[in-house]
Structure formats: C-alpha cells, structure tokens
Amino acid sequence: MNLKFTIPDEHLNVGKIYIDKIAENPLPPAYRAVEYLQSTGTQYINTGLRFDVSDYSYEVDCVLDNENNNQMFGMRYNYDHAVTVWGGKYDLCDSSSSIVETTISAGERCVFTIDKPSKNITAVSGSTVFSHTFTGDFSPGSSVYPVILFAYWTSWSDTLSGYGKGKIYSFKFYKGGELVMELIPCVRKSDDKPGMYDIVRQTFLTNSGTGEFLTNEEAV
Numbered sequence: 001m002n003l004k005f006t007i008p009d010e011h012l013n014v015g016k017i018y019i020d021k022i023a024e025n026p027l028p029p030a031y032r033a034v035e036y037l038q039s040t041g042t043q044y045i046n047t048g049l050r051f052d053v054s055d056y057s058y059e060v061d062c063v064l065d066n067e068n069n070n071q072m073f074g075m076r077y078n079y080d081h082a083v084t085v086w087g088g089k090y091d092l093c094d095s096s097s098s099i100v101e102t103t104i105s106a107g108e109r110c111v112f113t114i115d116k117p118s119k120n121i122t123a124v125s126g127s128t129v130f131s132h133t134f135t136g137d138f139s140p141g142s143s144v145y146p147v148i149l150f151a152y153w154t155s156w157s158d159t160l161s162g163y164g165k166g167k168i169y170s171f172k173f174y175k176g177g178e179l180v181m182e183l184i185p186c187v188r189k190s191d192d193k194p195g196m197y198d199i200v201r202q203t204f205l206t207n208s209g210t211g212e213f214l215t216n217e218e219a220v
Helices: 009-024
Strands: 031-033 037-039 056-064 071-074 083-086 089-093 099-105 110-115 120-125 128-133 166-175 178-188 193-198 203-205
Touching (some): 037 193, 056 083, 071 083, 089 120, 099 120, 099 128, 178 203
Antiparallel strands (some): 031 178, 037 166, 056 166, 083 089, 089 099, 110 120, 120 128, 166 178
C-alpha cells in the first residue's frame, strides 16, 4: 500500500529552521550555547595559547565597560597587542607602548582583529570601522606566558592584573593562517558551569580567577 501525505508549508519551514539551528550549533550535547560570557572584574580565561610563531592573528568580539584601564585581552605586557579603555574610548596599544585612540566609544560591542604579519589592528562596531598599522615593534616580549582573556600580565612580572569588566561573545586565534582555537560561550548542563568551549581542540575552559562568570542564560 502506498500512502501519500501532504505536509503544510509552514510545517516544512519549522522543520527547516530546526535543522538549520542544529547545523549552526557545533557544541557537544553536554553544553548549552549562550550569547556571551561576562566578567565582573575577578574572573579570567587562560587559553593556554602562546605567541610562539611569527605568523599569527586573532579576533575578539567583545564589549568593555567604560572604566579607565579596563582591559579585556592582551598578553605578557600591558602594551602588547592590547585593547584597553581610557577617556571613554577604546585604545589600541603595541609593544613599543604606542597608544592610539579609536573612534569607537567604550561600552559598544566591537570586533577587534589583531594581525601580527601586517602589524594591523582593526576595530568594527556596527557601521564604524577603525584601522591602524603600527610602525614600531609589534611582537610579544616573551612567549613564556599564555594568552589571557579578561585580564593581562603585569609588566615584567608573572602576575595578572588589569582584570577586565565586560563581555566576550567569541574568540578566534590563527597560526600560520590555520584556525587553532575558536571559543564559544556556553554552560555545561550537568552543573550549570559557565565557560567557553573550544570547538577546535574540543576542550571546555572555565574561570581561573575568583567568583564566577555571568551569562545571559538564554540559549542561542
């Protein structure tokens, strides 16, 4: 017996949306994606990555609260590839301590792209695009210390400071043009632990500081 069914278009559309949503979510079933990970000023993520090659770049989608010296990411020294806040604007810094003020206000969501080979840093917030190429040194002082999110290394020290207050929506890191880390904010379902899942290395990174990260607790 051959049976034929007619499925209404609206049901087909719902099914397609559901399938597309599954395809968009690269997280394992044990994790629930959220829009962002938010630090209150004492939490941070240790990526374990090091600037140990000459050809690297990274991208951070984030919002920094409007507080002077509020820094979301960087590496060994205060001015190595850092993005910080001063005077209500996002500032870009290189390892020669050169500081350039962007046209983008702190508190606005912004995507920063830092490219080592070109010495170029770009910042995009909505229709506003800011770009700057540094002429001085643009390399880390050392690859001993790992890249940190939501904080930075104190100059000439092995301690962290400058803890950032704000949100990170995503983080991508490339070496030699190859994606080696892509972090997605999420919550581990078994214990509601917030963190970031690296879909490249398939690892879950959690808070290495004190207190706990905040999320919007709404599945993306």
